[in-house]
Amino acid sequence: MQTFRPGQDGYPEEIAGFQTSVATQPAVVVAAESADDVVAAVKYAAEHDLTVSVQATGHGLTAGTDGLLISTRRMTSVEIDAGTATARVGAGARWGAVIEAAAKHGLAPLSGSSPDVGVVGYTLSGGFGLMSRRFGRAADHVRSIDVVTADGELRTVTPGSELFWALRGGRAGFGVVTALEFGLVPVTELYGGGLFFDTADLPAVLRAWRTWSMTAPDELTTSIALVALPDLPMLPEEIRGKHVANVRVAYLGEDGDELVAPLRAAAPALVDTLRRLPYTESGSIASDPPHPHPYHGTNATVTALNDGMLTSILEHAGPGAPVSTVLIIDRLGGELARRPVDAPGWDSAAEFVVRALSVVEDGVDPIRRAHAKLFDALAPWSTGRLLPFLYGEHPAADLTGTFAAEDRARLVRLKAKYDPDSIFPAG
Known part of the structure; x- marks a missing residue:
């Protein structure tokens, strides 16, 4: 088991995560290779009055990591x-x-x-x-x-x-x-990929996707992303440097082309990557950026997507928005509408989740203000937030709006029971 402290060789690399907008400065880092190492690290933290945070890839890295950090990136079995x-x-x-x-x-x-x-x-x-x-x-x-x-x-x-x-x-x-x-x-394969539409077609495509997704079978998981793509040579020429609507599809049925026909009829697609693909290539559907970068994001679950909401979305996250934002709307429902057994659950009445994700360039305050304008406009229809899509905030605030009241109260009680001294601040 290796340990690292500020100023030592390897320390910067050990604390680095995929999320780069959050500054962390743990007093000591434990590079754990086994459960025994984790046990030793937690006991050491308790003896020295240090809080404990954990990091594997650092995608969910949040502020407040200043005590002992357990790096689990080597525990890859x-x-x-x-x-x-x-x-x-x-x-x-x-x-x-x-x-x-x-x-x-x-x-x-x-x-x-x-x-x-x-x-x-x-x-x-x-x-x-x-x-x-x-x-x-x-x-x-x-x-x-x-x-x-x-x-x-x-x-x-x-x-x-x-x-x-x-x-x-x-x-x-x-x-x-x-x-x-x-x-x-x-599952070994699915019908998946995306349709990319031009800026001029954003209003029509948003409305078509909304109507289409509301009657989707449970075998379909889909989202639509409004995103300004960079002008980079690895992107297809048709979408390079453009603000586009990207409809993402992951479908477990056999009639994929028939299912997406209404979307293909909504507007001419600039790029169409839909095909049957092995699940090992499922990462190509969203093609999330692979390199660490600074970002901040939040979300809201909503009971519907009416025309006024779509107008607000285009105003605050479409072309010309004050902060460059990837705006993603996911269709919920299906199995997600059934309250999980023996686990905290989110509001099953929500039909969609709207999430905003922005690259941090001049601090997070301009992003928070821009996101607030969008989500204030959606507030009359919002039922809460989803925990997986909160990025860059300290997790102590994440329970707000993310669970039913009885689940939230139970989580607070269990936190007090199993961690009475708050050695794990991410509660």
């Missing part, structure tokens, strides 16, 4: 049990490794849009992925969790345990997860 369709992974495993390992057995995990994201952080936040409308959240399929609690004990928690309930979608603040075991699904 992935084991597949084909007979029980189960994966067991270490705290630092990324979805790409699980996808590849599961595919060898004709299986797939409930991963998200990017294969570079860490499995544990994604799952503890709920896990909203490419097959969510058919199979629900990644957290709903967890079968056991190995976690080191504030007393320095390594526990294995399973369904029926109150700690298991809290960890499956309640995010962090209850301990350091060292391993997860979760179910896989028998």
Whole structure:
């Protein structure tokens, strides 16, 4: 087990995460390679009155990491049990490794849009992925969790345990997860990709997607992104440097071309990448940027998308918006509308989630102001927020609007029980 302190060689690299807009300065970093290392680190923190934060890939990095940081990036084990369709992974495993390992057995995990994201952080936040409308959240399929609690004990928690309930979608603040075991699904390929439409067609495409998605089968998970694409040679010439609407599709049925026909008829597509593809290529659907960068984002779940809301979205996140923002609208419903069993859940009445993600250039205050204007306009129809899509804020504020009142109260009670001294500040 290695440790790093400010000023030592390797320290900057060890604290670096995918999210680069958040400054962190932990007093000590423990580069954990095993659950025993995590136990030792938590006990050391308790003895020296240090708070404990955890980082694998740093996609969800938040402010406040100034005590002891446990880096789990070396704990990358992935084991597949084909007979029980189960994966067991270490705290630092990324979805790409699980996808590849599961595919060898004709299986797939409930991963998200990017294969570079860490499995544990994604799952503890709920896990909203490419097959969510058919199979629900990644957290709903967890079968056991190995976690080191504030007393320095390594526990294995399973369904029926109150700690298991809290960890499956309640995010962090209850301990350091060292391993997860979760179910896989028998998926080897899907119909997926995207349709890219020109700026002039944004209003028509938004309305067409809204109508189309409301009658979508559960086998379809879809979103639409309004994004200003950079003028870079790796992008197709037709969309390079343009502000576009990108309709994203992940469909488990066999009649994909028939299903998307209304979208193709809505406006001429600049680029059409829809095809049948192996699940190992599912990361190409959203093509999330692979390189670390500074970003800040929030979201709101809504009960509907009326024309006034779409107008506000175009005004605050379309071409000419004051802050360059990727605006993504996801269709909820399907399995997501069914309250999860034995886990904190979000408002099942929500039909869509609107999320804004902006690159930080001149601090986060201009972004917060721009996002506030958008979400204030959507407030009359909003039912709350989704935990997986809160970026850059301290997680202590993340419970606001993210859970039903009874779930939020239970999470607070369990936090006080399992971490009475708040050694894990991310509660």
